[in-house]
Amino acid sequence: MFKIPKTHPRYESLMKREKLVAGIEAGITSKQGLIAHGRGEAFDYLIGEKTLNSARRATEVAAALLLAAKKPVISVNGNVAALVTKEVIELSELINAPLEVNIFYWTEERAMKIKEHLGKQGAANVLGDKADARIPGIEHARAKVDKDGIYSADVVLAPLEDGDRCEALVKMGKKVITIDLNPLSRTARHATVSIVDDIERAMKNIISVVKEKKEKKGKGKANLLEDYDNNENLKEVIKEMVKRLKEEELIS
Numbered sequence: 001m002f003k004i005p006k007t008h009p010r011y012e013s014l015m016k017r018e019k020l021v022a023g024i025e026a027g028i029t030s031k032q033g034l035i036a037h038g039r040g041e042a043f044d045y046l047i048g049e050k051t052l053n054s055a056r057r058a059t060e061v062a063a064a065l066l067l068a069a070k071k072p073v074i075s076v077n078g079n080v081a082a083l084v085t086k087e088v089i090e091l092s093e094l095i096n097a098p099l100e101v102n103i104f105y106w107t108e109e110r111a112m113k114i115k116e117h118l119g120k121q122g123a124a125n126v127l128g129d130k131a132d133a134r135i136p137g138i139e140h141a142r143a144k145v146d147k148d149g150i151y152s153a154d155v156v157l158a159p160l161e162d163g164d165r166c167e168a169l170v171k172m173g174k175k176v177i178t179i180d181l182n183p184l185s186r187t188a189r190h191a192t193v194s195i196v197d198d199i200e201r202a203m204k205n206i207i208s209v210v211k212e213k214k215e216k217k218g219k220g221k222a223n224l225l226e227d228y229d230n231n232e233n234l235k236e237v238i239k240e241m242v243k244r245l246k247e248e249e250l251i252s
């Protein structure tokens, strides 16, 4: 990894790039993953590289959904595996959900490497190598899923997802939670709950809210989804973006 001094004002952001480059070198992340991350970075600038209130609200709902799920699954792609390995493993243990390797730019070799990487870091239950079912209506590789995993899940956490698969999963009757810095993306628009935040911050927040809710042992409202409208929340994201830019006198 390239050495970035901790004092660098953009240390955290630059370290994410290093993790992705290391992911490519390890055969885990696709080259296209760098382009996708760059798009994410641009939106992170607009939100001030901080978690917005609207993302906190979505996180509360997402955590409640994950805890109430009968069969939750966490979908892992090459960027997720490089950026938040420890966090996806911790969350999978907390909510008793398998991880499922599911990649867009599919090669058997990369899928196996992601699985091995998760296993080496301590993941006990990683699916994705069977891929014995298909999501209806999807022609690309992400349609291939495990029958016992994403295919039969009731709630899927699918960070950095693509729009058509997100839409297809929702059509199958699943609740889909996504993490995507782009509030305009098709994924963000189609998901049941969209957390518009950087994957590292979002995963840490989900973990901490899940822990809090588990400590309260079911006290508090379980079905926060009743009072939640994802499209309204996405409008709040844009409002918060604009408000921040005005406050910093970047726009008038």
Ligand code: PTJ
Pocket: 029, 030, 032, 033, 034, 035, 036, 037, 038, 039, 040, 041, 043, 077, 078, 079, 102, 103, 104, 105, 106, 160, 161, 162, 163, 179, 180, 181, 182, 185, 197, 198, 199, 200
């Ligand atoms: O490993 P693979 O083959 O499954 O490929 C993974 C990528 C991410 C390359 C693939 O799924 C892809 O091309 O995704 P998209 O369609 O470019 O969508 C990725 C979305 O994630 C975009 O809307 C980005 O804004 C967003 N994004 C990128 N980096 C981050 C992010 N959101 C949150 N945190 C990030 N760090």
